[in-house]
Structure formats: structure tokens, C-alpha cells
Amino acid sequence: MQNEVILKVQDLSRRFGGVRAVDGISFEVKSGEALGIIGPNGSGKSTLINLITGFVKPDKGAVFYKGNNITGLKPHKIASIGIARSFQTVKPFYNLPVYKNLIIPLYSNRVKKQLKGGCMGDRDEAAMHLLEEVGFERESNLPYKITGTLPHGYLKKLELARCLCLDPEIVIVDELFSGMSMSEIASAMPIMEKIVAEGKTLIMIEHRLRELFRVVQGVMVLNFGKIIARGTPEEVVKVEEVKEAYLGKEGETVA
Amino acid sequence: MKIKKGYRKERLDRGIKARVDDVFAISSYREIMYLAMPRTLFIIFLLLLPLSGSITGPYWQGVIIITCIIALLTLSWTFMYSVGLISLGHAVFFGIGAYIAGWLSSSLNLSPLITIPLAALSGAVLGALLLYPVLRLRGIYFALITFALPLFMMRLIEATGCLGGTAGLSGLHAFPSRLFASYLVIFVLLFVLFGYLKIMDSDFGLVLRAIRDSDLSVHAAGINVPLFKAQALFIGALPATFAGAFLTHYYRFVGMTAFALEYSIFPITSAVIGGTGLFPGAVLGAFILTPLSESLRAFGTLRIAIYSLLLVLFIVRLPEGLFSFIQKKYFQFERWVPLERKDDNAK
Numbered sequence: 001m002q003n004e005v006i007l008k009v010q011d012l013s014r015r016f017g018g019v020r021a022v023d024g025i026s027f028e029v030k031s032g033e034a035l036g037i038i039g040p041n042g043s044g045k046s047t048l049i050n051l052i053t054g055f056v057k058p059d060k061g062a063v064f065y066k067g068n069n070i071t072g073l074k075p076h077k078i079a080s081i082g083i084a085r086s087f088q089t090v091k092p093f094y095n096l097p098v099y100k101n102l103i104i105p106l107y108s109n110r111v112k113k114q115l116k117g118g119c120m121g122d123r124d125e126a127a128m129h130l131l132e133e134v135g136f137e138r139e140s141n142l143p144y145k146i147t148g149t150l151p152h153g154y155l156k157k158l159e160l161a162r163c164l165c166l167d168p169e170i171v172i173v174d175e176l177f178s179g180m181s182m183s184e185i186a187s188a189m190p191i192m193e194k195i196v197a198e199g200k201t202l203i204m205i206e207h208r209l210r211e212l213f214r215v216v217q218g219v220m221v222l223n224f225g226k227i228i229a230r231g232t233p234e235e236v237v238k239v240e241e242v243k244e245a246y247l248g249k250e251g252e253t254v255a
Numbered sequence: 256m257k258i259k260k261g262y263r264k265e266r267l268d269r270g271i272k273a274r275v276d277d278v279f280a281i282s283s284y285r286e287i288m289y290l291a292m293p294r295t296l297f298i299i300f301l302l303l304l305p306l307s308g309s310i311t312g313p314y315w316q317g318v319i320i321i322t323c324i325i326a327l328l329t330l331s332w333t334f335m336y337s338v339g340l341i342s343l344g345h346a347v348f349f350g351i352g353a354y355i356a357g358w359l360s361s362s363l364n365l366s367p368l369i370t371i372p373l374a375a376l377s378g379a380v381l382g383a384l385l386l387y388p389v390l391r392l393r394g395i396y397f398a399l400i401t402f403a404l405p406l407f408m409m410r411l412i413e414a415t416g417c418l419g420g421t422a423g424l425s426g427l428h429a430f431p432s433r434l435f436a437s438y439l440v441i442f443v444l445l446f447v448l449f450g451y452l453k454i455m456d457s458d459f460g461l462v463l464r465a466i467r468d469s470d471l472s473v474h475a476a477g478i479n480v481p482l483f484k485a486q487a488l489f490i491g492a493l494p495a496t497f498a499g500a501f502l503t504h505y506y507r508f509v510g511m512t513a514f515a516l517e518y519s520i521f522p523i524t525s526a527v528i529g530g531t532g533l534f535p536g537a538v539l540g541a542f543i544l545t546p547l548s549e550s551l552r553a554f555g556t557l558r559i560a561i562y563s564l565l566l567v568l569f570i571v572r573l574p575e576g577l578f579s580f581i582q583k584k585y586f587q588f589e590r591w592v593p594l595e596r597k598d599d600n601a602k
Contacts, residue, residue, distance in 0.1 A: 053475070079477035087475070093468040096461065104465045107458050108477035123458060166477055 006031040006201050007083075007170060012051055012061035013225075021047040023225035024061070029170075034202040036212045036233070039222035040245060045205045046088055048222070049172055053085045054078045065170075080110040084168035088175045088205075090155040092162075094148035098136065101147055101158055102127035105165035114167070127165075133194075134161040135187050153184035160191065170201040177208045185211055209233075221245070262591040272586045293585070298445060305437035316433060318549045323440040324502055325521050326541035327494040329529070330447050332522035333537040334491035337455065338484060339393065339467030343402035345495055346518035347385070350408055352378035352496030357424040357509030367428050367504040371497065378496030383488040390484045393470070405514040412511055423510025427503060436505055443501075444538070447494045451534050454490065463487050521545070528569045530576020539578050 007029040014022045022044045029035055037045050050056040052063050054075040062071045070078055079085075093101050105111060106123045128138055134157045136142045142154070150158070156176055163171055176192075177185050185208065192215045195202050206212040213219070213233040221229040221236055223245040229236050236242055275286050308316050328345055335342050356374035359365050365373075389400045412418055419425075430436040454460045462483055466473050470480050503509040521544065526532075529540025547565070551558040573580055 055471070055474070074479070075474040076477050076479045079475055084477075085475055087471065091469040091472040091475075093465040093472065095468055096464060100461055101465075103458050103461050104473055104478065105476035107462050110477050162472065162476060 004031045005029070006066060007052070007203075008064040009048075009052065010062045010064070012048070012063065013059050014047060014051055014056060015059060016047075020225045022051060022058075025222075025225070025227055026061075027220060027227065027230065029201060029203065031169075031201055032196075032199045033218060034196045034204070034216040036216035036219040037203065037205045037222060038207070038209065038212070038219060043222040043245075044225040045222055046174055047225075049085060049174055049203075049205065052078075053083060053172065076108070079166060079168075080108055082110070082166070082169035083172065084163035084166045084170070085172040086159040086163050086174055086176060088178070090152070090159050092147045092150075092155055092158055094146075096147055097144050098147050098150065098154075098158060099124065099127045099131055099143040102130055102161055102165050105162055108166065110166055130161050130165055131158075133164070134158070134191055136161075153180045156180055156184075157188060157191075160188070164195075168200065170203065171195055172203045172205075174205045175207060176204070177206060177211060189214065209237075259591050262593050264589055265592045266583075266587050266589050268587050301441050301445065305434055305441070308434075313433070316437065318546055320437055320440055320505060321549075322542055322545040323437075323444050324498045325525060325545045326444055326538045327440075327447060327498045328518060328522040329525040329537040329541045330444075330451060330534060331491050331493070331495040331498075333526050333532060333534055334451055334494075335487065336526065337467060337532055338463045338487040338491070339470070340390075340484065340488065340491070341394065341398045341401075342519075343398045343523070344405045344519050345401075345522050346405040346514045346516065347401065347408060348378065348382045348492045348495035349499040349502075349518045350405060350514035351381055352499030353503045353509045353513035354412075354418055354499075355381075355496075356500035356503040357427060358418060360427040360504070361424045365428075367430055370428075371500045371504065374500035374503075375493055375497040378499065379489050379492035382492040382496065383485050386488055387481075387485055390481050390488070402519075405516075405519060409511050409514040412514075419510070421511060423508060425508045427507045427509070429507050430504060436501075440501055443494070443497060448534055448538055455534070524566055528566070528573075528577055530578035530580075533576065533578050536576050536578030539581075540576070543577070 005028045009028070010026050012022055012025045013020070025044075025048060037048070039045050047056060051058050054070075054073050054077070057072060062069055064070065065078075065081065065083065070081070093104065103123050106126055128143060131143050132138050136154070136157070142150070147155070147158070156179065160173060160176060163173070173192075176188065180188065189211060192202070192204070196215060202215070204212060204216060217232065219229075219231065219233050219236045220227055221239070221242045223241075228241045228245060229239040231239075271286060271289050275290050304319050305316065328349060331348065332342055332345050352374050355378050356367075356370045359370040359373060360367070385404065386401070389397060392400065413421055430439070455464065462473065462478060465476075466480055466483060466487075473480050473483075499513060503513070521541075522537075525540035525544050526537050527540070528544060529538070530536030548558070548562055551561055554561060569577070
């Protein structure tokens with residue numbers, strides 16, 4: 001299981017008007033690997049995720065998941081085969097109570113059958129359990145609040161919980177830590193570490209490098225839609241191109 | 256509203272409401288009554304309505320039926336609204352149901368008891384298929400297309416002369432009696448109202464409500480959004496197509512007026528007055544607006560002007576709808592509490 005290539009991206013390209021958002025990107029992710037993707041704003045990180053998860057159709061190239069070509073599949077298909085993603089800007093269901101947000105992924109075909117008979121009580125219980133895992137105390141009134149009234153940090157965690165609901169094999173999180181306070185990040189770190197420890201494949205887009213480097217083994221650096229470096233965090237920060245493109249002149253002090 | 260100086264207004268749940276929120280807390284008849292009374296009273300009121308014929312006369316018996324028809328249309332509109340599909344042309348579902356029933360009745364000579372269910376089901380399927388290609392659209396784009404559809408249907412029938420053309424289909428089968436018709440539409444109305452509440456409470460309904468909030472997230476949650484929207488369209492169209500089929504047999508006639516603007520506008524205004532997105536509000540809105548618009552007939556052409564004015568008043572004074580207002584009064588009470596410090600006031 002380990003060291004098997006679970007996700008393979010081949011020459012993936014997409015342009016928006018004259019901008020080459022993603023320009024011939026190829027890489028492989030091994031099962032159980034935790035990969036970080038970094039790069040300046042507009043370097044194509046989010047587009048890359050959208051291409052992999054089917055939200056944007058590629059102009060060229062292909063994506064393989066466990067050896068099967070999944071290019072051009074509908075987003076819900078890709079989610080149901082085990083690739084879950086979070087959004088950079090939170091997209092919760094604002095008018096529902098918090099724990100009801102998780103009923104939606106639990107209602108998908110992927111998870112529906114695993115919950116015994118799909119009885120409503122089971123789904124509510126599963127949702128509460130998952131919420132507890134990402135840091136919503138069951139005893140507090142937080143899970144029952146209307147989602148729109150939650151602080152931003154909790155919405156980010158909810159976004160993550162929605163991914164985990166699908167029992168995914170690949171978890172893709174898009175800038176989870178942005179907009180979170182230091183203490184919220186500190187409480188979210190164990191969740192990320194647990195995802196990796198469980199043997200799930202993790203792809204993380206992140207700007208907060210110190211936290212990112214604690215979770216991931218490999219880092220990929222994008223700029224202008226191309227991969228400019230890939231390696232361990234230590235290797236990557238030494239690459240001259242990366243310093244210029246991403247870390248700027250203050251590249252010595254990481255983050 | 257009067258403002259008492261040095262005091263602030265506090266709104267609290269009534270004690271009984273707080274107790275009955277938890278289903279295990281129901282221990283007395285008083286609490287059960289508190290929960291069940293509003294809907295029980297409404298059901299009794301509806302069931303007694305057709306029996307009032309000897310007092311109100313046949314004209315108002317007709318109004319009761321039209322009111323129920325508009326209530327069904329409003330429920331249908333509200334269901335689609337809760338999935339994020341805003342329809343400006345509900346007449347299209349109404350008209351499709353009406354014409355299918357009319358065609359079945361005139362060409363195959365079937366009884367209303369067969370044509371109505373057939374027309375309701377096949378009309379809802381047809382309506383869902385008709386809109387399936389544009390389900391990807393959201394908000395105003397979807398609304399505009401629904402707006403165009405009844406106009407398109409109307410002109411299609413006018414130009415081709417099919418289904419009776421401008422003259423329509425007449426001499427169709429009638430209901431056994433007016434009382435039968437009244438009870439049929441009332442039972443269907445109750446069934447749709449409580450059925451919709453049940454659906455929206457289920458996990459399936461939760462997914463539909465989530466689609467309205469953020470369909471991207473629903474996609475990401477591994478759910479086939481277009482499929483769910485199409486199902487919602489079918490379930491949502493059912494009462495509207497039923498209403499059309501019913502009225503065809505009630506009038507024993509179907510014509511191009513089945514696609515008329517009023518069947519698109521009345522559901523929206525009723526929904527807004529009752530409380531947009533609330534099923535009981537939809538029924539309440541229809542039960543206020545339809546008799547109101549009928550009783551304004553005495554004013555002749557001024558009717559629409561008075562009607563519009565009332566509509567504006569309602570929207571300005573009660574934007575959250577009449578039903579939410581009543582609900583708030585029923586579940587909560589208000590009281591004035593003295594401000595603790597002067598600084599609170601400074602804000």
C-alpha cells in the first residue's frame with residue numbers, strides 16, 4: 001500500500017484568457033504521503049486543485065487516480081471515489097445548524113451505505129463524532145448554532161470536517177490556516193498530523209510554512225503555473241529560484 | 256414602536272416553548288396542546304370550509320377552491336425556492352398540468368379521477384425535463400428562463416392551433432359535485448403541506464437546502480447536484496401540475512389562460528406576504544391574498560391598484576412575512592428591562 005502511486009498528474013494545463021494558470025504540470029503522489037504545495041499568490045495552486053478535483057476542466061493533460069484516468073469527471077464523482085477537498089474561501093451551508101452541515105457528505109453515495117440503514121439518528125451521531133474530532137465540543141452549544149454565526153476559524157475547521165466525512169483516501173486542503181488565529185492553528189495541527197498518521201494521503205496548500213513543514217514530508221513550489229522545485233522542506237528552501245519567487249529578499253527567516 | 260427611555264427590549268422564549276423544545280419534556284396535555292393546537296385548528300378550519308356553503312353561497316365556495324389552488328401553487332413555488340430555484344413562471348407547470356388533463360379528457364374520454372393523477376405526474380416529469388438543461392443556471396438566469404417558458408407555450412399553442420388553439424378545449428368531464436371537488440383539493444393541500452414539511456426535515460431535504468446555500472460544497476461532498484435539483488423540480492412541480500389539472504376539470508375547460516401571468520405572480524406575492532421560504536407561510540399568504548383580491552372586485556379596475564398598495568405595505572412593514580411574525584408572538588414574549596449602565600446606551 002505504501003509507496004504505491006495513488007495520484008499521478010500528467011502535463012496538466014489550463015489557461016484563463018491569456019494567463020497560463022497551470023502550465024504543463026506533472027507530478028506523482030505516493031499513497032500515505034503528505035505533500036505541501038506552496039507558491040506566491042496567483043501561481044496556480046488553487047487552479048491545480050480545481051483541475052484535479054474536476055471543478056475546472058483542463059485544456060490538456062490527464063489525472064490518474066490509482067491508475068485510472070479521472071480527467072474530466074464531474075466533481076461529485078471525484079469526491080465519491082475518495083478525493084475530498086476543502087475550499088480556500090469557506091463555503092459552508094450558512095442557514096443550517098453546524099452539525100447538519102456534515103449530514104450532506106454523509107448522505108452521499110460513498111458514505112450512505114456504510115451508515116447502518118441510513119437511519120437519521122445514525123447520521124446525526126456520525127456528524128457529532130466528526131465535529132468533535134475537529135474541535136467542536138459536544139457539550140457546548142457550538143454544534144447546534146446556525147453556521148452563519150460561527151467565527152471564521154471554526155468555519156475553516158468545519159470545512160475540514162466536511163472533507164473528512166467522506167472517509168477520503170486523498171485529502172486536499174486549500175489554505176486551511178489562512179484567517180485562523182495562532183491558537184486556532186495550534187489546535188488544528190494535531191488534526192492534520194492525525195490525518196497523516198492514519199495513512200491518508202494529504203495534499204496541503206499553505207502559506208504558513210512553519211506549520212506546513214511540521215506536517216508534510218515533501219514540498220512542491222509553483223510559480224507562474226510551473227513547478228520550480230520539489231523536495232523535502234529543507235531542500236526546497238535552499239533553492240535559489242524559490243527564495244526569489246516566493247520568499248523574496250527576506251527568505252532567510254522562514255514564514 | 257414606542258421606545259421607553261432607560262430601558263431595552265428583551266425577547267425571550269416562553270417557558271412552555273423552552274420545555275417542549277425537547278421532545279421528552281412533553282408531559283402534560285397543556286404542552287401537547289401548545290404544540291399541536293395551531294395545526295389542528297388549521298386542519299379543522301379547512302375541513303369545515305366547504306360545509307359553510309349554505310351561509311356563504313356558491314360564489315365564495317368557488318373562491319375557497321381557487322384559494323386552495325393558489326395555496327398549492329405557492330407551496331410548489333416555495334419548495335423550488337428552498338432549493339434555490341426561483342421561478343418567475345410557475346404558470347408553465349400549471350398550464351402543462353391543465354393541458355395534459357384537458358387532452359386526456361377530451362381525446363380519451365377518461366374520468367377526472369384518472370386524468371388528474373396522470374396529468375399531475377406526467378406534467379411534473381415534463382416540467383422537470385423541460386428545465387433540466389438549464390438547471391446549471393442560478394439566480395436571475397434561471398428565473399428569466401422560467402419567465403419565458405409560459406409565454407413560449409402560450410404562443411406555441413396560438414400559432415400551431417394544436418390542443419384547441421385559441422378556442423381551447425371545452426365540454427370536459429366534471430367532478431361528481433362541488434363538495435367533492437372542495438374536499439379533494441383540501442385533502443391534497445393538507446397532504447402537500449405536511450408532506451413538504453416532512454421532506455424538508457429529512458436528510459434528503461437537508462441536501463436540497465444545502466444546494467441553495469452553496470452548490471459547490473455539495474458537489475465537493477460527493478453529491479450529484481443536477482440529479483438532486485431535477486428530483487426537487489419534479490417534487491416541486493407536482494402540486495402545480497395537480498392544480499392545473501384540477502382546475503381544468505373544475506371549469507370543464509382549458510385554454511391559453513392556463514399559462515396566464517396571474518398563475519406566476521400570485522404564488523410569488525403569497526409567498527412573500529406569508530413568509531418567503533416557509534411552507535405554512537405560503538398557505539397563509541394564499542389564504543389572505545386570494546380572498547382579498549376577490550373581495551376587491553367591487554372596486555373594478557382600482558382593484559389591482561389597491562392590491563399593489565397592500566402588497567407594498569406588507570413588504571415594508573413585515574419583510575419577514577406574516578407567518579414568522581405570528582410564530583414569534585406565539586413562541587416568544589417581549590419585555591422592557593432597565594439598562595444597567597448609562598454607557599450601554601452610548602453605543
